[in-house]
Amino acid sequence: MRDFKRISVRRMTKRFGDKTAVDDFSIEFGKEEFVTFLGPSGCGKSTALNCITGLIPITSGEIYIDDECIDDAKTSVPPEKREFGMVFQNYALFPHLTVKENVAFGLKLRKLPKTEVEKRVDDALRLVHLEGYATKFPSQMSGGEQQRVAIARCIVLEPRLLLLDEPLSNLDAKLRVELRYELKALHERLKVTTIYVTHDQAEALALSDRIVVLKLGRIQQVGSPQTVFTKPANPFVADFVGYKNAWKGKIEVLKENGGTLGASVRTKGALIETKLSYPEGDPRRDAIIAAYKSGGSVTTAIRPEDIAVIGQGEGAARGEGNVIRCVADLVEYQGHANSISACIKGCEGERVDLHSASDIAFGEAFEACVDPEKVLVFAMPEASPARSAP
Amino acid sequence: MKGRSRNGALLLLIPAIVFLVLLFIYPFGYGLYTSLTKADGSFTFANYIRFFTNERDLRTIGVTLGIAVPVTLLAVGIAVPLCYHMRRGVPGEKIISFFFIVPVTLGTVLISEGMLTFMGPNGWLNQLIMALHLAQKPVQFTHNYAGVAISVGLQGFPYAFLMLLGYISGINPDLEKASQMLGANKWQTFWKVLFPLMVPGIAISFCLNFVMAFSVYPSAVLLGQPSGPQRVIALAAYQWAFEKFNFNAASAISMIMAAIELLVIAVVLAWRSKLYKGASIVGKG
Ligand SMILES: Nc1ncnc2c1ncn2[C@@H]1O[C@H](COP(=O)(O)OP(=O)(O)OP(=O)(O)O)[C@@H](O)[C@H]1O
Numbered sequence: 001m002r003d004f005k006r007i008s009v010r011r012m013t014k015r016f017g018d019k020t021a022v023d024d025f026s027i028e029f030g031k032e033e034f035v036t037f038l039g040p041s042g043c044g045k046s047t048a049l050n051c052i053t054g055l056i057p058i059t060s061g062e063i064y065i066d067d068e069c070i071d072d073a074k075t076s077v078p079p080e081k082r083e084f085g086m087v088f089q090n091y092a093l094f095p096h097l098t099v100k101e102n103v104a105f106g107l108k109l110r111k112l113p114k115t116e117v118e119k120r121v122d123d124a125l126r127l128v129h130l131e132g133y134a135t136k137f138p139s140q141m142s143g144g145e146q147q148r149v150a151i152a153r154c155i156v157l158e159p160r161l162l163l164l165d166e167p168l169s170n171l172d173a174k175l176r177v178e179l180r181y182e183l184k185a186l187h188e189r190l191k192v193t194t195i196y197v198t199h200d201q202a203e204a205l206a207l208s209d210r211i212v213v214l215k216l217g218r219i220q221q222v223g224s225p226q227t228v229f230t231k232p233a234n235p236f237v238a239d240f241v242g243y244k245n246a247w248k249g250k251i252e253v254l255k256e257n258g259g260t261l262g263a264s265v266r267t268k269g270a271l272i273e274t275k276l277s278y279p280e281g282d283p284r285r286d287a288i289i290a291a292y293k294s295g296g297s298v299t300t301a302i303r304p305e306d307i308a309v310i311g312q313g314e315g316a317a318r319g320e321g322n323v324i325r326c327v328a329d330l331v332e333y334q335g336h337a338n339s340i341s342a343c344i345k346g347c348e349g350e351r352v353d354l355h356s357a358s359d360i361a362f363g364e365a366f367e368a369c370v371d372p373e374k375v376l377v378f379a380m381p382e383a384s385p386a387r388s389a390p
Numbered sequence: 391m392k393g394r395s396r397n398g399a400l401l402l403l404i405p406a407i408v409f410l411v412l413l414f415i416y417p418f419g420y421g422l423y424t425s426l427t428k429a430d431g432s433f434t435f436a437n438y439i440r441f442f443t444n445e446r447d448l449r450t451i452g453v454t455l456g457i458a459v460p461v462t463l464l465a466v467g468i469a470v471p472l473c474y475h476m477r478r479g480v481p482g483e484k485i486i487s488f489f490f491i492v493p494v495t496l497g498t499v500l501i502s503e504g505m506l507t508f509m510g511p512n513g514w515l516n517q518l519i520m521a522l523h524l525a526q527k528p529v530q531f532t533h534n535y536a537g538v539a540i541s542v543g544l545q546g547f548p549y550a551f552l553m554l555l556g557y558i559s560g561i562n563p564d565l566e567k568a569s570q571m572l573g574a575n576k577w578q579t580f581w582k583v584l585f586p587l588m589v590p591g592i593a594i595s596f597c598l599n600f601v602m603a604f605s606v607y608p609s610a611v612l613l614g615q616p617s618g619p620q621r622v623i624a625l626a627a628y629q630w631a632f633e634k635f636n637f638n639a640a641s642a643i644s645m646i647m648a649a650i651e652l653l654v655i656a657v658v659l660a661w662r663s664k665l666y667k668g669a670s671i672v673g674k675g
């Protein structure tokens with residue numbers, strides 16, 4: 001493998017006709033890093049991946065490995081010369097070749113001596129726990145086994161960059177978790193720089209050094225799993241990492257208190273008191289102060305698990321703030337808790353999603369409350385075309 | 391319950407079996423019986439012996455193979471790279487496909503008649519060749535080997551093309567990408583991935599084309615020299631049946647035709663299974 005320090009993608013854009021699948025995409029990958037592209041279906045994850053490999057020509061932008069430009073939209077190093085490895089969503093194993101021949105495919109093209117090919121293939125198969133499968137054909141294997149062959153086929157070549165396109169999405173839930181652990185262990189051992197594509201936030205959080213959240217071809221946030229999970233950059237990312245309750249409202253009162261901001265947000269369904277630990281200089285802080293001054297709208301975001309059911313009448317004692325009065329209209333038993341979806345009393349169309357261990361019956365009226373520290377507030381960008389849906 | 395539903399399913403096979411018996415097994419059995427008897431119905435090998443000892447009849451095998459094998463190879467050989475280039479669709483694909491399908495719909499006789507005038511000594515093709523000074527005198531495309539070969543090729547090619555196009559565009563495009571990512575260039579990807587996966591399709595379209603070409607009759611009569619160099623085996627069978635009214639001898643010839651076709655098909659399928667040992671699915675994942 002030719003050594004390198006970093007791979008940088010600069011302002012990469014890909015258009016299909018007048019549809020922009022990847023828009024102004026810039027990111028750097030450090031050596032040995034595990035980066036995940038996270039986003040909903042159709043947000044351009046696969047397209048971004050294919051552009052980086054060179055399998056799809058980019059419309060504009062540049063890709064560099066250290067100082068070497070491998071793609072600038074006019075000239076590009078062909079995929080077979082980039083020394084990248086890719087695992088496809090449907091594995092793309094060669095059905096006419098045995099497992100061994102599949103794994104040896106790239107080595108044979110490199111005209112390595114036969115004994116070395118044998119040795120490296122055996123090593124790779126051992127690494128993915130497929131020692132006994134060498135002479136089988138892909139059609140004789142399960143999805144999980146095929147997946148491992150696909151991984152072995154890539155890592156045997158010691159690629160500079162390993163790209164995985166939703167490699168676990170075709171597997172059942174249990175196997176998905178197992179293979180996730182294996183992928184993580186493999187990365188710990190081989191330290192191969194990896195880009196991993198998924199729409200599953202659990203996978204992204206479990207595996208990544210850094211997560212890139214995408215929406216409609218644009219990067220929404222780049223950060224560590226902790227950052228993305230606890231400090232989402234905008235309502236879209238918040239929704240994607242589980243802040244299911246997003247309510248629009250206006251800030252009625254704003255108290256600045258050292259590092260924290262106490263904003264009282266009047267939403268349709270409730271008055272939400274918040275305690276935002278946005279430190280001085282945080283752009284989110286400035287945006288909220290600006291929204292308060294201009295009277296612009298904001299969005300509150302709350303996780304279902306941060307909303308708690310409280311006893312009858314307890315709400316009255318607490319006063320108005322952060323008490324939500326609602327009627328359950330969907331109760332799903334989910335083992336550890338009930339997942340409840342309720343409509344807020346007196347507000348047509350406003351809903352609240354919460355988790356509760358207590359039994360709430362369908363149609364039952366109840367009160368719930370939320371801890372001010374668990375609420376996020378985002379100032380709504382005023383008609384910023386980049387962030388709005390088409 | 392189980393037994394009943396299985397019997398029910400078997401009943402559904404009856405139309406197919408009736409069809410098979412009426413259209414295939416009965417004529418074949420009758421032909422075999424006729425070929426092994428004399429006119430009076432007594433058993434004999436004489437019909438076969440006569441064919442294999444009559445030099446004029448025997449050489450029809452070579453003549454027909456000499457047309458069918460190269461023409462089929464050429465048709466499939468052109469169809470493979472053409473389909474490769476058209477596998478993801480090309481601009482004007484509908485028009486191209488249309489021109490390939492037209493010969494199928496027109497029928498042998500119309501094409502042969504057309505070729506007689508178009509490619510004849512005073513036809514457009516020769517006028518063009520003369521105008522471009524490619525030759526001093528008209529090139530002979532009709533009433534010879536070339537005429538028969540072109541006509542047979544024109545009729546067979548669309549089948550090979552359409553069949554292989556369906557086959558190759560059914561191959562998962564990710565396989566090509568995967569091969570590229572593993573370091574293969576286009577040429578290596580074709581020979582190591584696409585071609586092996588196309589082998590079953592190539593084998594089938596070769597067999598189909600060969601069988602059609604081997605039973606060539608109208609083209610040979612209209613565009614060849616049916617009494618001499620292009621006296622094909624089907625013509626020999628026809629002459630025994632309708633000129634000499636010896637149906638027993640004609641049946642024997644058609645049995646020999648069938649045997650040769652089966653032999654060639656067996657060889658092709660052996661080649662196929664030697665090259666293609668993997669799954670029969672086309673890498674759909
Ligand atoms: N070849 C193409 N021609 C036109 N549009 C395309 C093409 N490939 C992708 N697109 C469009 O680009 C957008 C991004 O597609 P892409 O396959 O990258 O999404 P994705 O994030 O990988 O989704 P998924 O999670 O479903 O795989 C989609 O809206 C898709 O319709």
Ligand SMILES: [Mg+2]
Nearest residue numbers: 045046047165
């Ligand atoms: Mg995708």
